[in-house]
Each structure stands twice: as structure tokens, then as C-alpha cells.
Amino acid sequence: MGLIAFVSGRWLGGLRRRTHVAAVSAISMGAMALGALALVVTLALLEGFQSTIRQQLADSGFHAELRPRSGPTLPGGTWLDDIRRRHPELAVRARRSGAVWCVAGGAALPAELEVQDTLSRVEVNRVLAARLQAGVGSELTVVSPRLQLTPLGPAGIRRHAVIGAVTRIQPGEERAIVTAPPGLGEALIEGRAPSSVELRDADSSRAFSVASRVQDELPDGVDVVSFAELNRPLLAALSLERVMIGLGVALVLVVAGLNLLCNLALLAAEKRSDVAVLVALGLTPQRVFALLLTLGTAIGALGATIGAALGGLIAVVLDRSQALPLPAGVFIVSHVPFRVTAGMLVAVWGIAFVIALLASVVPAWAAARRGCLEGLRYE
């Protein structure tokens, strides 16, 4: 490989002595650079927006949920208190829930009642509020399937309340939910064991790791659902968006690779007599192949390095300078965010390198197969 690197490096450096070939090689290098730059900036833009969305998601909801593996409620014991004690950074909210009917404004709808220890008022989510056409201050009657004996016979237990708040819903949430404090809720649903427990880290940037932190401390019969699993549809959509857009922009690199293929074919023709001399001196066809492959890959790799570095720099500058403002009230951020990671730069460089390598194969193979006599005769 030493000879190959020596010769290809010298040929690459010697290109400047041949203006037209140097110009074509510079164009190939520039095309690879442009492709890498475009891909880095695009991925940084996507990552900027998507990380903002993920952060918003983490800020607005809980980060993990403990559910019974079977049955409607979680097992008893001190494990929940142990989790509270061992993880003071986590807010632990036990939910007890059951099916009820909600009546308001003449409409009656089935809903899920959740009892929260920390609540002091009755809240409904937007789904229920919309279906009941009720809002803050509306009167609400919650009817439980538990029966109580009345002078008129058995009837469902009822509690009346005023809606204190209408809560936001999780993306994709379609359940009608009424949330009540213990004083009101426990009378309406059977049993007191929690049906699930919500965990939330005070530092929302650690949302993805909450489940793994408590995994080993759970008793048998309790499963933990991670933040990623709770938001699987949205996160999968974000991932798919990143992949598809990335693939689309990566086509620029493919076009650059085709340009490199043509350029290398031109270089191979230019170097035909030199290759013929090297073959006459004893260079094997495999090493001729390696020589041209190294030359083409080096051109592509140089371009990819320049492009990835420039792309990263542009993205960082655009983000820090907040150069691209967004209309207030329309987007969740005030400017177009860019987020560059080392892994992103390495991945883009790697893709560009592989494309350059593949583009170099055919001209290198053709040069290796070509007999040297033509090159010597030309001499």
C-alpha cells in the first residue's frame, strides 16, 4: 500500500500541472463537497427541529409509566415508596382509574376516571371537553358503575363537580379522561390500588433514560413503558422523516459520485502511458486497480471532508447567530434551529467515502484490464 499511496498522492498533487485535468478533478471534489455540505446542513436542520419537538414532548408529559403485567391494578407492597426514596429526582404519580359516565349539558359519555393524589380540582381532557361541549366552570356529573342502594333501588354512585381545568392531550390521544382528587374519585371507582404510575424526571433532557433507571427495582408483575415506547408513533414518524429527507438529499452525493466516475475515467486515460510504464516495470493488474481506486477515493474523500466540515460550520453559525427567524406564534421556536453532532459528520463523511469508492471501481477495473501495449505504443 505504501507504493500505491506514494504514486497516487504524487499524481494527485501533480494534477495542478495539467490545467484541464486539474479543473475537472476540482469539479469532482467540489461536487462531493457540495453534496456532503448539503447533507450535513439538512440533517442538522432536521435534528434541530426534531430535538426541539422531542424536548417539548418531554417537557409536557411524563417520561415512563409503570403498568401491571396482568390485571387492572398494580401489586401492593412498599416498592413504590422505595422508588420514591431511591430516585428523588423523579416525580412519582400514582393513577387509579376506572370507567365512569360523565354527564354535562344534557350529554352523557363514557370516560375514564383517574384519581390523582396531588390534585385538588376536577379536570377533563380536551377530548372529553369537546365531546361534552363543556369547559372550565361547567357543571359535571360523574356516574360510577358501582351501585349504591337508594330508596328507588340500586343506582350508580354519582358525584357532582365543577370542571376546574381542561388539560392538554398527548399526541394521538383519543380517550376521554376526567381526573379527580381522591376525595371525589375514590368513592366512584372500586379498590384503591393504582392502575398505573407515571414517572417524570425533573430534568426533562433525561426523559429517555427514566425507564432504564427503575427497571431493576420493579417487582414481578410490573412492567415499565419507556418514554420512547409511550411516544412511538411520533418518534417513528420523526425518524422516518429524517431518513427519507436524508436519502433524498444524499442523491446529490450520488450524482457527485457519477461525476467522479467520469473524471476518473479521464484521469485513467491521461495516465495511460504512465500506467503502461509501471506495468512494464512489474506492477501487477491488482495494484493498477488499487492505484486508480486510491486516486478516485482520495479525490472523493477530500471533497467529503471539506464539505462535511463546511456544512457543520455553516449549521453552527446559523444556529448561534439565529440568522433565520421564524414567525412568532406559528412555530414553537423563534428561529430555525440547527444541531450538529459528531456522529452526523462521521456518518455523512462515511456515506460520501463509500460513494467515492464505488464510483472509482469501474474506471480502476477498466484501467487494470487494459493492456499496457497501447500506452507504450503511444509513447
Next chain:
Amino acid sequence: MHKGYGVGSRRVEVLRSVDLAVFSGEMVAVVGPSGVGKSTLLHLVGLLDRPDSGELSLFGEDTAPLTFDARSRWRARRIGFVFQFHALLAEFTLEENVAMPLLIVGIDRAEALARAAVLLEVMGLADRRGHLPDELSGGEQQRGAVARALISAPDLLLADEPTGNLDSANAESLFVLLREAHARHEMASVIVTHNEELAARCDRVLRLGAGGLEEQCSKA
């Protein structure tokens, strides 16, 4: 040996029925008009091409079964080439060009350059070793090409019109160089040349014609 190029009505029989032997230590000149296959003969002997028919043995070994790689190895280690147009690589210094055969066989670069420097000293080109080929005169370029051919101490030296592009003075000094190197390395040399005067100073002259080998003359 027999060699032609092309197919059908476009086929040209370049080399016909050449039957010869070259012995170690012998300097053989090959003369003849253009197009009779002098360079083709050199390419066949140098394992750059294969004959259409006939046998080629080098150093007692039949070359027909040799693979591409094996032929490359033979060229690298046992055969030296001198081309008409020096064929030095433009991006490399004279010293690097001379060292190239050693680099191809895997010798360390520092050692290869050191051996090239010694040889260039012998050739009287020591002060030019760091120059690129286009910074050298025609005679210097061709002497550099001879040095490259001799660096690996080949058993067989093949020279295709080595003095073809030189004036008479340079041609004479180059031929003297070849003669001295031939004697010093005790190798076999085959030199294709149009220069009858130089050819006559070789041990044997082979005259090729359209019908093949026409005449072999040995120096008395």
C-alpha cells in the same frame, strides 16, 4: 514465434516465424524497417504480450503457463526496459524514477532511493537526481531511463530504440553506457535500433524483414 493483431480482414501479421536464442552475456541488436515487428518481438520477450503461436523460454523456463502476476514479477525482478521516449514519470524526480522498480518489488523507500542515488552517481547524474524529468536534457533523461532499467540488476535488458531521440554524440555516449552496464552486470541484452553503426558494435545482429527473421550476423 508468431504474432498478429486484429481479426478477419483487418488482421495484420506483425511477427512471422521468428526463431532465435539469446545467451547470457550476449548483446544482440535487432534491426529492420518499420513495421516488421521489432518492438513486438521486444514486447513478447519482455512478457508484455503473448505470442499467437510458438514457444518462448526465458532463463530455461517456459513462459506460456505464467499468470499475469507471475509475468509481472518476472518483469520486476529479472527484466529491465529502456523505451525510446525515456518514459520517465513526470511527477517524480529522477531519483524516484530510478528507484521505482525497487519500490514495485517492495523494497523500503529509503533504501531504494539510496541505491538509486548510488547508480545515478555512477551515471554522472548525481547533481540532477532531485530534478523532474522535464527539467533534464534529452540525454540526461535517457541515461536516467537506463539507470532505471539497471537498478534491479536484471538478467535481461530490453531496449527499444534507446538512442532514437538523441543526437549522435548523446547516442554514442548512451551506447557506451549500455555496453559498460552490459559487461558489468553480465546480462543478456536485446537492443532494437535503426542505427546500423551501433548495431554492428553488438555481439550479434538480427535482421527482421516482412517475412520474419532474415539474417543473423555475429561479430567475428
